[in-house]
Amino acid sequence: MGTASKRVTINDVARTVGVSRQTVSRALNDKGEIDVGTKQRVLDAARELGYRPSRFARGLVRQDTTTIGLVIPDLLNPFFTEVAAGALEAARARGWHVIVYDTAGSADEERGTLEVVVSQVDAVVGYFSLAEADLDAHLSGMPAVLIGREHQTPRFSSIRVEGAAGVREAVDHLVSKGHREIGMLDHAGRSEPSIRRAWFTDAMNAHGLAADAVGNALQSVDGGTEALTGLLTEHPELTAVFTFNDIIAIGALRAARRLGRVVPDDLAVVGFDGLQLGTVVDPALTSVALDTRRVGALAIEQAGRLLTGSTPLPSEELLVNAVLLVRESA
Amino acid sequence: MGTASKRVTINDVARTVGVSRQTVSRALNDKGEIDVGTKQRVLDAARELGYRPSRFARGLVRQDTTTIGLVIPDLLNPFFTEVAAGALEAARARGWHVIVYDTAGSADEERGTLEVVVSQVDAVVGYFSLAEADLDAHLSGMPAVLIGREHQTPRFSSIRVEGAAGVREAVDHLVSKGHREIGMLDHAGRSEPSIRRAWFTDAMNAHGLAADAVGNALQSVDGGTEALTGLLTEHPELTAVFTFNDIIAIGALRAARRLGRVVPDDLAVVGFDGLQLGTVVDPALTSVALDTRRVGALAIEQAGRLLTGSTPLPSEELLVNAVLLVRESA
DNA sequence: GAGGTGTCCGTGAACGTTCACGGGAGCGTT
DNA sequence: AACGCTCCCGTGAACGTTCACGGACACCTC
Numbered sequence: 001m002g003t004a005s006k007r008v009t010i011n012d013v014a015r016t017v018g019v020s021r022q023t024v025s026r027a028l029n030d031k032g033e034i035d036v037g038t039k040q041r042v043l044d045a046a047r048e049l050g051y052r053p054s055r056f057a058r059g060l061v062r063q064d065t066t067t068i069g070l071v072i073p074d075l076l077n078p079f080f081t082e083v084a085a086g087a088l089e090a091a092r093a094r095g096w097h098v099i100v101y102d103t104a105g106s107a108d109e110e111r112g113t114l115e116v117v118v119s120q121v122d123a124v125v126g127y128f129s130l131a132e133a134d135l136d137a138h139l140s141g142m143p144a145v146l147i148g149r150e151h152q153t154p155r156f157s158s159i160r161v162e163g164a165a166g167v168r169e170a171v172d173h174l175v176s177k178g179h180r181e182i183g184m185l186d187h188a189g190r191s192e193p194s195i196r197r198a199w200f201t202d203a204m205n206a207h208g209l210a211a212d213a214v215g216n217a218l219q220s221v222d223g224g225t226e227a228l229t230g231l232l233t234e235h236p237e238l239t240a241v242f243t244f245n246d247i248i249a250i251g252a253l254r255a256a257r258r259l260g261r262v263v264p265d266d267l268a269v270v271g272f273d274g275l276q277l278g279t280v281v282d283p284a285l286t287s288v289a290l291d292t293r294r295v296g297a298l299a300i301e302q303a304g305r306l307l308t309g310s311t312p313l314p315s316e317e318l319l320v321n322a323v324l325l326v327r328e329s330a
Numbered sequence: 331m332g333t334a335s336k337r338v339t340i341n342d343v344a345r346t347v348g349v350s351r352q353t354v355s356r357a358l359n360d361k362g363e364i365d366v367g368t369k370q371r372v373l374d375a376a377r378e379l380g381y382r383p384s385r386f387a388r389g390l391v392r393q394d395t396t397t398i399g400l401v402i403p404d405l406l407n408p409f410f411t412e413v414a415a416g417a418l419e420a421a422r423a424r425g426w427h428v429i430v431y432d433t434a435g436s437a438d439e440e441r442g443t444l445e446v447v448v449s450q451v452d453a454v455v456g457y458f459s460l461a462e463a464d465l466d467a468h469l470s471g472m473p474a475v476l477i478g479r480e481h482q483t484p485r486f487s488s489i490r491v492e493g494a495a496g497v498r499e500a501v502d503h504l505v506s507k508g509h510r511e512i513g514m515l516d517h518a519g520r521s522e523p524s525i526r527r528a529w530f531t532d533a534m535n536a537h538g539l540a541a542d543a544v545g546n547a548l549q550s551v552d553g554g555t556e557a558l559t560g561l562l563t564e565h566p567e568l569t570a571v572f573t574f575n576d577i578i579a580i581g582a583l584r585a586a587r588r589l590g591r592v593v594p595d596d597l598a599v600v601g602f603d604g605l606q607l608g609t610v611v612d613p614a615l616t617s618v619a620l621d622t623r624r625v626g627a628l629a630i631e632q633a634g635r636l637l638t639g640s641t642p643l644p645s646e647e648l649l650v651n652a653v654l655l656v657r658e659s660a
Numbered sequence: 661g662a663g664g665t666g667t668c669c670g671t672g673a674a675c676g677t678t679c680a681c682g683g684g685a686g687c688g689t690t
Numbered sequence: 691a692a693c694g695c696t697c698c699c700g701t702g703a704a705c706g707t708t709c710a711c712g713g714a715c716a717c718c719t720c
Contacts, residue, residue, distance in 0.1 A: 009676060020700045025678065033698060050471035055449055056389035057676030060705045065450075067429075075415040076606060078408065085405040088432050097450055099397075100430050102418050119385055120395075120427055141380035221610050254612050276406060280551050281611060282584050339706060350670045355708065363668060387706030390675045 008051045017045045028053065067097040068303055069117040071126030073105040078277045079245070079292065080127070083147065086296025087125065094304065101126075114138040123303040132156060143306035145299045157302050159295055159318050163272070164199045166288040166322035170242060170270045171203035173286075173324060179240040179268060183213035185227050185252060187244040196272060200242055213238055217248045224251020225258075232259060240268035240330065246275045246287055253281055253329065268330035272322070283328035290322040338381045347375045358383065397427040398633055399447040401456030403435040408607045409575070409622065410457070413477065416626025417455065424634065435459075444468035453633040462486060473636035475629045487632050489625055489648050493602070494529045496618040496652035500572060500600045501533035503654060509570040509598060513543035515557050515582060517574040526602060530572055543568055547578045554581020555588075562589060570598035570660065576605045576617055583611055583659065598660035602652070613658035620652040 014024045019038060026034045027042035045051075059065050070087055072080040084100065091098045099121055103110040107129055115138060117124050123143040128135055132153050135144065144156055151158040174182055182204065186197045197214065204211040213235040217227030224243065228251065232238060243249040249271030253263060261267040263283055271278060274289020298318055305312045344354045349368060356364040357372035375381075389395050400417055402410040414430065421428045429451055433440040437459055445468060447454050453473040458465055462483050465474065474486055481488040504512055512534065516527045527544065534541035543565040547557030554573065558581065562568060573579040579601030583593060591597040593613055601608060604619020628648055635642045 007676085011676080021677080022679095022701080023699060026699090029678085035698060038698085047470060052470055052472060053449060054390065054676050055451075056386045057705090058449070058678075059386035060384065060390060060676080060707090061678045063705090075411055075418060078411075081405060081408075081411050084430075085432065088405060088430060092432070095446075097429050097446075099427050100414075100418060102415065102422070116425075116427075119383060119388070140377060140382055142382060250610050257612055277607075277610070280580050280607070282587055337706085341706080351707080352671080352709095353669060356669090359708085365668060368668085384706050387675090388708075390677090390706080391708045393675090 007054070008049050010051070010053065013042065013046050013049060013051050016049065017042050065097070066094075066123075066304075066307060067099060067121045068300065069099050069101060069121035069124040069126070071101045071103060071110070071113060071117070071124060071128065073103050073127055073129070075100070075102045077247070078275050079247070079273055082275065082292035083296040083299075086293030087300050088296070089293065090297035090300035094300070096300070096304075105129075111138060118142055123307050125299040125303050143303060145302050145306070147295060147299050157306065157312060157318065159298050159302070159320065160315075161290055161295075161322060162319050163196060163288060163290070163322040164202065166290075166324055167196065167199040167242070167272075168203040168206065169324035170286075170288050170330075171200070171207065173326065174240045174242075174268055174270065174330060175207050175209075177268065177330075180209060181213070181235070181237045182209065182211075182240040182242065183215070183231055183235055183238040184211065185215050185217045185224060185231065185241060185243040185248050187248070188216035188218050188223070188227075194244060196244055217244065217251070219245070219247060221247060221251040221254070224248035225255040226251070228252040228255040229259065232261075238267070240270070242270045242272075244272060246271035246273045246278050246285060249285055249287065249329075250277070250281050253283075253285070264328065264330050270324075270330045274322070274325045278327065286327045286330040287325050288322045289325035290320050295320050337384070338379050340381070340383065343372065343376050343379055343381050346379065347372050395427070396424075396453075396634075396637060397429060397451045398630065399431060399451035399454040399456070400428050401431045401433060401440070401443060401447070401454060401458065403433050403457055403459070405430070405432045407577070408605050409577070409603055412605060412622035413626040413629075416623035417630050418626070419623065420627035420630040424630070426630070426634075431456075441468060448472055453637050455629040455633050473633060475632050475636070477625060477629050487636065487642060487648065489628050489632070489650065490645075491620055491625075491652060492649050493526060493618060493620070493652040494532065496620075496654055497526065497529040497572070497602075498533040498536065499654035500616075500618050500660075501530070501537065503656065504570045504572075504598055504600065504660060505537050505539075507598065507660075510539060511543070511565070511567045512539065512541075512570040512572065513545070513561055513565055513568040514541065515545050515547045515554060515561065515571060515573040515578050517578070518546035518548050518553070518557075524574060526574055547574065547581070549575070549577060551577060551581040551584070554578035555585040556581070558582040558585040559589065562591075568597070570600070572600045572602075574602060576601035576603045576608050576615060579615055579617065579659075580607070580611055583613075583615070594658065594660050600654075600660045604652070604655045608657065616657045616660040617655050618652045619655035620650050625650050 010021045010024050014021045024042050027039040088098055101113045103113050125145045127147055136155055146156050146158040150160055184200050186194055201211040215227045215231035217223040243252055249269055252269050256263050256267045263269055271285050271287035274287045278285030278287050302313050340351045340354050344351045354372050357369040418428055431443045433443050448470055455475045457477055466485055476486050476488040480490055514530050516524055531541040545557045545561035547553040573582055579599055582599050586593050586597045593599055601615050601617035604617045608615030608617050632643050
């Protein structure tokens with residue numbers, strides 16, 4: 001008995017019970033127009049046979065199941081995890097499903113992922129490194145929402161982070177505590193300086209301070225440690241430092257301790273992102289926090305709108321403001 | 331032009347090009363038996379019309395796409411994230427897709443999730459809190475692999491963690507450094523003590539030491555901080571402490587610092603899990619490490635075997651050994 | 661010029677489910 | 691006795707794609 005393979009279909013169930021497919025369908029989907037007795041018999045038989053409806057056949061006839069692809073560079077990076085959690089939550093609230101793809105930060109992997117994504121989901125959301133033309137070529141018209149990066153063509157939507165005010169808050173906070181020599185650890189990835197650095201420069205200038213003590217850090221804890229060590233040898237006068245993100249800031253924290261600088265008394269540290277991770281280090285990280293959950297949620301929301309053809313959210317609403325979150329490190 | 335809705339099908343493409351569906355299908359799937367010229371014309375038309383094949387129709391006829399559900403209690407917990415990353419990687423290597431469900435640690439959410447999972451994936455893998463009978467009732471025969479928990483009935487498979495040797499290593503390490511008064515922070519969740527505590531007790535007894543200085547910590551950083559503070563007031567003689575997991579250990583690290591105990595000199599701390607997170611704290615956490623990636627990968631592998639009907643891996647191979655990972659805290 | 665060999669293309673069928681419709685049985689009303 | 695209503699159930703059709711065939715045409719071979 002029970003040799004192997006060959007899927008159990010709705011017809012098999014119907015046959016063993018002695019009714020039609022439609023009756024089985026009615027029983028399984030809780031529709032009316034069915035006798036309670038037969039319904040029970042159908043349910044029992046279905047269980048007995050180990051019948052599970054084909055999601056393909058079902059999806060083909062009813063158009064209601066939507067699946068969204070979430071593309072992130074690295075699941076082990078807590079920043080992306082927080083965004084992912086927000087996206088998952090928002091999707092669940094709508095009854096949607098999320099397939100997660102980790103591109104490992106590689107452009108090739110990303111291309112390969114897109115190739116696959118196209119045939120598996122209804123819309124895609126996430127962090128991409130490819131140029132828009134390249135993306136468009138691989139996506140063949142599928143709705144896509146870019147996160148953490150501004151879209152250039154109307155082909156795409158994007159969730160943007162507005163941090164000028166938050167960074168301004170941070171600098172204000174530092175200045176009000178008497179800091180004048182404030183440095184920054186920018187990221188070392190791209191060739192041009194980041195927008196966050198521009199925000200920092202503006203905030204500093206508003207106080208009549210120069211923002212010229214800037215180091216570059218690789219996007220890792222070790223990168224932050226190394227970069228701050230370098231920056232402090234070059235600029236020993238610094239009493240505070242603002243970093244591109246929390247990961248780098250945590251590395252900076254470690255460097256400070258190793259150099260014998262007590263945080264926040266000898267050196268204040270302010271990160272960016274406001275990750276929960278910042279609460280596990282000691283002292284807890286002060287940071288320009290953005291609502292990562294909301295980032296993920298907005299992306300899902302917009303993907304849904306693009307999907308259903310309803311009016312998409314305007315650019316102004318696809319914005320997440322960052323605000324200063326004072327903990328212990330500054 | 332371009333009113334709305336109504337999906338573009340393969341027939342639409344065929345009609346505009348003036349060929350049959352089959353020819354379109356050939357072009358799109360890189361099959362032979364097609365003229366390069368027509369192939370190009372088909373491809374162009376498909377792009378022009380924004381045609382994307384229906385994954386449902388395609389999945390219905392070819393049985394090759396497999397999707398696996400990954401159920402985890404909390405995506406923000408780095409432990410689950412690491413396992414998830416391992417699962418994703420293993421799935422990608424096989425060309426499978428992973429739908430992630432976050433149950434938020436609630437049993438009700440878990441039931442609801444299962445309800446949905448059944449109709450969306452081919453097999454399910456993850457951390458469940460429900461009893462096996464309850465799970466079975468919701469899964470209607472779908473292959474399932476339990477992680478971090480031993481299966482009771484042959485209906486399920488499970489990935490187990492073998493940590494006796496690793497904990498023994500940890501205690502050996504501590505004893506060799508002169509520690510005699512070693513406490514433990516168990517978790518406060520379940521009613522009965524954990525297996526990890528039993529491992530600890532055995533290891534201690536092997537050295538002729540008693541394992542009676544045990545506190546209970548909630549599974550959070552704060553829980554660890556609180557619990558260690560309590561344990562140390564009750565047992566000030568302790569010079570080392572082993573914790574249920576790394577999260578609790580990190581909390582313990584913070585408590586130690588606040589109490590003026592220098593780690594590892596005044597108090598050695600050993601965690602469990604070996605999370606990457608342990609490297610961002612200072613001092614870096616020594617831990618009984620398990621290969622979280624492998625946990626996820628094994629789960630996927632076993633799910634695949636159950637799915638294809640090939641011989642499933644025996645219990646002995648579904649085992650992940652934990653080994654001592656010495657960093658700085660002990 | 662009959663036969664053979666490629667190359668390219670089209671037609672029915674099938675995948676497994678739900679939807680729209682129709683119909684019989686039973687009961688009550690007029 | 692005819693009609694209507696409710697309750698239950700079944701039958702074709704449709705969803706959009708791929709698979710297994712078969713066939714037209716051109717070219718070459720002897």
